[in-house]
Amino acid sequence: MSSKTTGLRDLRQRVSALFQDHEIFVRTHGHVRFLRVSAVWQKRVALIAGVVLLAWAGATLAVLINQLLTADERAAVAQQQAAATASEARIAKYRDRVAETAADLEERQALLESVAETHFGIDPAAMPAEPATQQAVVPAEPVKTSAIDPNLPPEAQILARLATRQEAFAARLLAAVEDRAANAETAVAALGLNPDRLVRNAAAGRGGPFIPYRDRMGKAKTLGASFAALDSALFRMEVLERTLVAVPSGNPANVLMMSSGFGYRSDPFTGAGAMHAGLDFRGPVGTPILSAAPGRVSFVGRKSGYGNVVEVDHGQGILTRYAHLSGFTTKVGTQVTAGQQIAKMGSTGRSTGSHLHFEVRLNGQAVNPRRFLEAKADVLEVKADARQRVGSVAAARGARGAR
Ligand SMILES: [Zn+2]
Structure with a gap:
């Protein structure tokens, strides 16, 4: 038999000696009663007390260990926790940003x-x-x-x-x-x-x-x-x-001769100085009158002094007026292209012979049509490019x- 077994038996005997049956007598109001406290009951109480004591010691130990950790170690733990939280936040932020960027x-x-x-x-x-x-x-x-x-x-x-x-x-x-x-x-x-x-x-x-x-x-x-x-x-x-x-850079009539220019001249009727607000083109009665630019026919009829008149609105505040006509080949509201016939040449109104009076108005003001009719090739090229896009x-x- 080993000494270890002997030692264990020895310990058990000593523990058993601690928990022996006791009898306590209690006197109350002259009566005497015996209370018996068994060894088994004593052992149970001792066991419960031991477990409670151990749990308390464990909790104390955890607090103690935490207190014993160095500041650096505590910082490392905190950093790990912060990193986990931050990465969660970053993922959420990314998700938001991706949705925002996509929108x-x-x-x-x-x-x-x-x-x-x-x-x-x-x-x-x-x-x-x-x-x-x-x-x-x-x-x-x-x-x-x-x-x-x-x-x-x-x-x-x-x-x-x-x-x-x-x-x-x-x-x-x-x-x-x-x-x-x-x-x-x-x-x-x-x-x-x-x-x-x-x-x-x-x-x-x-x-x-x-x-x-x-x-x-x-x-x-x-x-x-x-x-x-x-x-x-x-x-x-x-x-x-x-x-x-x-x-309006298109020719309003296929005639070469221009009988009168834009600006001050002597009035053909009174001989006094008068403003001539357009260009005059001489030609035979019935010569086709053509729209000088694309636009919408805005007036067909008679105007004092002008006789029979057609007006075309080209947008951008630009309007052309064709006067002294012998007849119309269009009506108000018609969309016309550049070069499309709108009327016939004549001598109605204050006219001394068959001719076209051609006027260009910019925001209601008469301007010299010459600069448009004589536009250079490079300008016409840009214009053609613009027309294609529009x-x-x-x-x-x-x-x-x-x-
Ligand atoms: Zn004129």
């Missing part, structure tokens, strides 16, 4: 598509996934991707790449629009018109420019500085190009209306 992208894309449609007649639904038509409008340029944060999660990187491409496209579009506006400005100035005043008047709502979906473009302001710049450049381009299109916008709108 921004969508709104800007819608705006760019509306620009393509309303200013270039490009139907967004007909646009290929890789927009070749848009790249034809603006020269292609590789997209810089170096600016994208490599730490972004993959879905955020896709959006960031899209945003970068969209910004690059908007910038190229802006450059192309500004380029067109500058060309139109040069051409308009060459015609003796004031480009800045035209844009100012249009912005103030005078001169009645036709600018499609101006209200929708107002959204550009909420989409940042580059889109606001695009909005402003588009407005300028529209006003100047539509003015060019409206300019025409494709009108065609797209027509197609949309027909759908």
